[in-house]
Amino acid sequence: MRIVIAEDSVLLREGLIRLLVDAGEEVVGTAGDAEEAMAVIEAERPDIVVMDVRMPPTHTDEGLRAAIRTRELWPDIAVLVLSQWVEERYATELLAGSTTGVGYLLKDRVADVRDFVDAVRRVGAGGTALDPDVVSQLLATSRHRSPLEALTPRETEVLRLMAEGRSNRAIAEALVVSDGAVEKHVSNIFMKLDLPIADTDHRRVLAVLRYLEAAP
Structure with missing residues (x-):
């Protein structure tokens, strides 16, 4: 060798x-x-x-x-x-x-x-x-690693607004970005939190629960 x-x-x-x-x-x-x-x-x-x-x-x-x-x-x-x-x-x-x-x-x-x-x-x-x-x-x-560590700062911000109960349109207005940009961030959040599409689960709710569980 x-x-x-x-x-x-x-x-x-x-x-x-x-x-x-x-x-x-x-x-x-x-x-x-x-x-x-x-x-x-x-x-x-x-x-x-x-x-x-x-x-x-x-x-x-x-x-x-x-x-x-x-x-x-x-x-x-x-x-x-x-x-x-x-x-x-x-x-x-x-x-x-x-x-x-x-x-x-x-x-x-x-x-x-x-x-x-x-x-x-x-x-x-x-x-x-x-x-x-x-x-x-x-x-x-x-x-011991928080699942939120995989998210970018902007994705974390989007998830925080989701936890406040805001819709994608409301999040877009709050962050001054397009609806499409928010949809992309939300999709990335689902992927990084390992939340695949499923008929029995509401991914938005599950993502918020992950956020609340990891919050200090």
């Missing part, structure tokens, strides 16, 4: 190279920052990229952005990102698209050589490798 490693810590980068080469894999390129990583990936077109989430110059999300960009430009290249701790927003963003050939591991897992090499191979072959701590946190967050 042809691998590119993007990691700004020289010691960790050299350690990853040794682990993978000793396991019989081929490291075809390395990088110390996200910009360099993208250039190496484009030149080498590896089977998989092992990428640190936080890289120079700001050490915030450069690596994650490069990983997402890699999947957009070259969908056939697998991506395994490494992070010091669980960063929910980054994990969610990485997994928002296809989960084929993608992984998110905490750096502590690298200490278990066999598990790490297995994860690299699994992701490189088109599978998924998610750290148990990442999975636990994402599940816990999803259980």
Whole structure:
């Protein structure tokens, strides 16, 4: 398997190279920052990229952005990102698209050589490798997340006016928009709140109930 490693810590980068080469894999390129990583990936077109989430110059999300960009430009290249701790927003963003050939591991897992090499191979072959701590946190967050978080500010405003008992025409007048714009917002609200058309349910009432349940 042809691998590119993007990691700004020289010691960790050299350690990853040794682990993978000793396991019989081929490291075809390395990088110390996200910009360099993208250039190496484009030149080498590896089977998989092992990428640190936080890289120079700001050490915030450069690596994650490069990983997402890699999947957009070259969908056939697998991506395994490494992070010091669980960063929910980054994990969610990485997994928002296809989960084929993608992984998110905490750096502590690298200490278990066999598990790490297995994860690299699994992701490189088109599978998924998610750290148990990442999975636990994402599940816990999803259980407590308000369904209204999926709505845009304007959709939330429309739903608030619906809860006041206003018709689409009244909402349009209050927001100074067209009736068609309100209908589109209402349709989006139904979709995002998972309220499909059903003969036995009144979606407008159900949407308002969701709003009232989630209201502080």
